[in-house]
Amino acid sequence: MKQGVLAGRTDGLRSAERRRLDQLCHRRHPADAVADRLTLQRLAEEARRLEQPLTLVVDGRGLCRLLWIGDLETSGRLLERLSGPARRQGSGLRLLTCAGNARQPQLRPGPQEGIVGLDLDPLLWLRFPCQPGAGGQWNAALLQPTPASEQAWGVQHQGDLVDLCALDPAGLPAPEMPEGASRRRGPPSSDQPPSPAPARGREGVLLLVRSGGDPGVERRRIAELEGLVRSAGAEPLGLVAQRSGGGAAATLWGEGKLREAALEARRLGASLVVTDRELTPVQARNLERLLDLPVSDRSELILDIFAQRAASAAGRLQVELAQLRYRLPRLSGRGLSLSRQGGGIGTRGPGETQLEKDRRAIARRIERLQRDVRALGEHRARLRQGRRGERRMALVGYTNAGKSSLLNALTGAAAGEGVLAENRLFATLDPTTRRVSLGVSAATAATSGGDRALLVTDTVGFIEDLPPPLVEAFRSTLEEALDADALLLVVDLSDPAWPEQLQSVHRLLDQLGAALPRLVIGNQIDRCHAGELERAGALVPGMVFISATARLGLRHLCELLSRWPAPDAGGEDSPVPASEG
Numbered sequence: 001m002k003q004g005v006l007a008g009r010t011d012g013l014r015s016a017e018r019r020r021l022d023q024l025c026h027r028r029h030p031a032d033a034v035a036d037r038l039t040l041q042r043l044a045e046e047a048r049r050l051e052q053p054l055t056l057v058v059d060g061r062g063l064c065r066l067l068w069i070g071d072l073e074t075s076g077r078l079l080e081r082l083s084g085p086a087r088r089q090g091s092g093l094r095l096l097t098c099a100g101n102a103r104q105p106q107l108r109p110g111p112q113e114g115i116v117g118l119d120l121d122p123l124l125w126l127r128f129p130c131q132p133g134a135g136g137q138w139n140a141a142l143l144q145p146t147p148a149s150e151q152a153w154g155v156q157h158q159g160d161l162v163d164l165c166a167l168d169p170a171g172l173p174a175p176e177m178p179e180g181a182s183r184r185r186g187p188p189s190s191d192q193p194p195s196p197a198p199a200r201g202r203e204g205v206l207l208l209v210r211s212g213g214d215p216g217v218e219r220r221r222i223a224e225l226e227g228l229v230r231s232a233g234a235e236p237l238g239l240v241a242q243r244s245g246g247g248a249a250a251t252l253w254g255e256g257k258l259r260e261a262a263l264e265a266r267r268l269g270a271s272l273v274v275t276d277r278e279l280t281p282v283q284a285r286n287l288e289r290l291l292d293l294p295v296s297d298r299s300e301l302i303l304d305i306f307a308q309r310a311a312s313a314a315g316r317l318q319v320e321l322a323q324l325r326y327r328l329p330r331l332s333g334r335g336l337s338l339s340r341q342g343g344g345i346g347t348r349g350p351g352e353t354q355l356e357k358d359r360r361a362i363a364r365r366i367e368r369l370q371r372d373v374r375a376l377g378e379h380r381a382r383l384r385q386g387r388r389g390e391r392r393m394a395l396v397g398y399t400n401a402g403k404s405s406l407l408n409a410l411t412g413a414a415a416g417e418g419v420l421a422e423n424r425l426f427a428t429l430d431p432t433t434r435r436v437s438l439g440v441s442a443a444t445a446a447t448s449g450g451d452r453a454l455l456v457t458d459t460v461g462f463i464e465d466l467p468p469p470l471v472e473a474f475r476s477t478l479e480e481a482l483d484a485d486a487l488l489l490v491v492d493l494s495d496p497a498w499p500e501q502l503q504s505v506h507r508l509l510d511q512l513g514a515a516l517p518r519l520v521i522g523n524q525i526d527r528c529h530a531g532e533l534e535r536a537g538a539l540v541p542g543m544v545f546i547s548a549t550a551r552l553g554l555r556h557l558c559e560l561l562s563r564w565p566a567p568d569a570g571g572e573d574s575p576v577p578a579s580e581g
């Protein structure tokens, strides 16, 4: 039965060489010893002849699964080259590498080679040169993964090849694992405690960021990125940061930092790297090659969230359009990683088959989607026409500010009813409109022309630094909001970054050409110091203070809304007198 396969630099092998290597793949190794000595001596002979390092991958039963010819650095993910059963057996893989000569034995793997080795998650790695030294001693090293340390591999034993071959793998100490990291080897056994990270069924993510600048701003950006990863259904496991300055344009991060990130990802069991910087298609490709892991940037992450969250047909259309527009320039040469990635975190969006189609097909799809989106826009416009005559307001604001909670509070929706409001970035994606009865006092009703009912639309939240395809996706989602009579701009006053968030919302609204009266509503005052309200009142005169969930200041807000905006109000911020709720 043929067991192992030849891989690596097989081009140019003569048939006799190929036959001899094949024979090496057929030899079985004892299950209770590190390796069969004779096979290793033959492996060394072949390595000498070919002047190439050779690596055998042997499974727990002693069967050879792969013979890699050449440097492991160039092998990519070796695991993907193993046949299904070998991969599933997983546990107990042994790596046997013959590299270097007696003078320069390569007993320790190089950095990149070490990462390839870690990916296989083997029990041990035996390394030896292709010939014995002068005194006949054949110096070899037995290594085990030590991902917790700087060096990915630690030497457990060093000595004569013959002695090391005879060691019983079962007698070796369990490989060192860092706290919290999951060891993904073999089927989970019931006596193993569940690994805390990544959480069950969630994809683990390593954040790769560039730091520098204001530490407070930096912290907030990172917290936001973590929030985005969680919203996408993944788990941020760790962070590798590089201070601004270093790093080549081709990769943005320095070589040493990337090596550290590659190791850290393996140490933590992360299967995806997310960067805080926008990546050009070339940078993304380079990073994926160097880290040997799929890489997403912040925009791709936001698109992933949109794709998961879009519930209506219109929302899904717009998201698919934005995803395709974003990914089209990134397709070339990245097919492998995109298919590996399945289009992002989890299963969503256009999916891998769509992405693997050629650019032309995708361009055609974009055209069709554009037509559909236009048709939908017209349909919406007709619906809006039907609603003319009623006052309409839209809730806008930074994501997670409490827009949906406010809509629920205004409609008096009981917990569990109403629209979805949760502590998650981009909880809302599709707009929802509800009729709100302002229930104002008789006196106010008399002056404002009756208890004027209001249509209030809840919309998608905003976020800073949106790339153009995403602004487009926002524009279409926000169309309905922008067609309102006025905007209720919700800010979360308990977030220290609220002034910057408010600015970015104003900026984005300006960018979208929203020349509508804007009323700033300071939410979550139940979680604020009194000093913060004073500061807010001074910074934004006319801000209305409320708490949507603690139901503070709502009566006052309703009274205000019954007479705001005044019929002759123009497109500027409406000067509403500042007053407490």
Ligand SMILES: Nc1nc2c(ncn2[C@@H]2O[C@H](COP(=O)(O)OP(=O)(O)OP(=O)(O)O)[C@@H](O)[C@H]2O)c(=O)[nH]1
Pocket: 397, 398, 399, 400, 401, 402, 403, 404, 405, 406, 420, 421, 422, 423, 424, 425, 426, 427, 428, 429, 459, 460, 461, 462, 523, 524, 525, 526, 527, 546, 547, 548, 549, 550
């Ligand atoms: N303590 C407190 N929490 C609030 C208040 N308003 C909203 N929240 C919480 O803040 C979180 C976000 O609220 P949402 O209403 O979903 O926020 P959103 O602006 O609709 O967010 P997106 O739809 O993600 O853009 C939820 O966990 C709410 O329970 C408030 O006044 N006080």
Ligand SMILES: [Mg+2]
Pocket: 403, 404, 405, 420, 421, 427, 428, 458, 459
């Ligand atoms: Mg919401």
